[in-house]
Amino acid sequence: MIRKDDSGDVDISGIPFDPDYTFTSGQTFRWTRVLDGGQLQWRGVINGFAVRITKNRAQCLGTAEGRVESDFSELIYSYLSSKDDLKLINESFPREPYLQGALREFDGLRILKQDPWECLLSFICSINKNIPSIADAIERLSVKFGKRIETTGEACFSFPTPRSLAKASKSDLVSCKVGFRWRYIQHAARQVASGIVDLQSLSRRTYDEGRRDLIAELSGKTFGVGPKVADCVLLFSLHKLEAFPLDVWMLRCIREKYPGLFEANGDSSNRGSLTLRRYEAMHDAAMSYFGPYCGYAQQYLYMKVRRDSYSK
DNA sequence: TCCCAGGTCCTAC
DNA sequence: GTAGGACCTGGG
Numbered sequence: 001m002i003r004k005d006d007s008g009d010v011d012i013s014g015i016p017f018d019p020d021y022t023f024t025s026g027q028t029f030r031w032t033r034v035l036d037g038g039q040l041q042w043r044g045v046i047n048g049f050a051v052r053i054t055k056n057r058a059q060c061l062g063t064a065e066g067r068v069e070s071d072f073s074e075l076i077y078s079y080l081s082s083k084d085d086l087k088l089i090n091e092s093f094p095r096e097p098y099l100q101g102a103l104r105e106f107d108g109l110r111i112l113k114q115d116p117w118e119c120l121l122s123f124i125c126s127i128n129k130n131i132p133s134i135a136d137a138i139e140r141l142s143v144k145f146g147k148r149i150e151t152t153g154e155a156c157f158s159f160p161t162p163r164s165l166a167k168a169s170k171s172d173l174v175s176c177k178v179g180f181r182w183r184y185i186q187h188a189a190r191q192v193a194s195g196i197v198d199l200q201s202l203s204r205r206t207y208d209e210g211r212r213d214l215i216a217e218l219s220g221k222t223f224g225v226g227p228k229v230a231d232c233v234l235l236f237s238l239h240k241l242e243a244f245p246l247d248v249w250m251l252r253c254i255r256e257k258y259p260g261l262f263e264a265n266g267d268s269s270n271r272g273s274l275t276l277r278r279y280e281a282m283h284d285a286a287m288s289y290f291g292p293y294c295g296y297a298q299q300y301l302y303m304k305v306r307r308d309s310y311s312k
Numbered sequence: 313t314c315c316c317a318g319g320t321c322c323t324a325c
Numbered sequence: 326g327t328a329g330g331a332c333c334t335g336g337g
Binding site: 133246 | 320
């Protein structure tokens with residue numbers, strides 16, 4: 001049930017949702033925490049809508065060209081994956097202390113349904129970068145190539161379209177601090193803008209088909225989408241909850257907390273990345289252990305291992 | 313100065 | 326098939 005009043009305010013109190021955990025969990029990079037009149041808010045841009053979110057409400061501040069405000073409430077409910085039953089998902093996981101602790105500690109963390117193009121570009125930018133640097137690069141790309149959204153507060157920008165980035169030069173892209181990733185960005189933008197890659201169609205396929213196609217369709221002479229980036233796109237935008245992105249933090253987590261999953265796949269090295277073969281084997285082991293919602297388990301564990309590391 | 317970051321690609325074997 | 330190194334850049 002969606003409730004919306006005349007001011008563009010949408011009541012989201014019916015969704016178990018913690019914006020602090022959700023927006024700092026490394027699945028999205030465009031949300032900023034703002035203190036306004038003593039009230040804590042998150043501000044971001046969703047599919048061309050400038051949005052302000054508190055724990056119980058979402059408000060539309062403005063829209064980019066071509067958007068209709070009446071779409072807003074549907075958009076919010078979809079973006080927050082309101083149909084995901086967190087209780088049911090949590091009950092499907094193994095009853096072991098580390099994961100159960102993470103589920104309790106980060107209660108209200110949801111996996112979002114982001115725009116697939118934005119998600120793909122964001123995770124191409126994430127390659128060998130830390131989260132503040134990723135957010136900085138994405139903001140620069142949006143300011144330079146996105147559309148300005150007029151709001152009552154400070155101006156913000158929509159995420160750049162594939163077409164706008166397909167036309168961008170190396171120097172324009174590099175000026176946004178994306179470094180060597182400029183080639184990957186340009187290539188992905190051209191593939192999507194030309195229609196060679198249809199990201200939406202991937203959502204109709206199974207997880208395995210989607211991942212294979214995503215990697216295969218984007219690969220050319222130069223690409224930049226390996227198994228980890230593909231898993232992030234499938235999980236954080238196409239909502240394939242069987243995805244289990246394995247990054248340096250998750251490898252660290254599995255080595256320390258789930259050594260059985262690791263040893264089973266014969267990787268005793270301490271390398272940051274995996275070969276495709278090992279990645280697949282590790283993913284299969286994680287899926288059989290955590291089950292069909294392993295993407296949620298991954299996200300809670302990711303938060304947990306990072307927080308534990310920083311608090312040492 | 314060195315190491316690391318939500319990895320991937322290329323080369324040599 | 327796989328290990329090892331390179332890669333922009335900023336922060337600790």
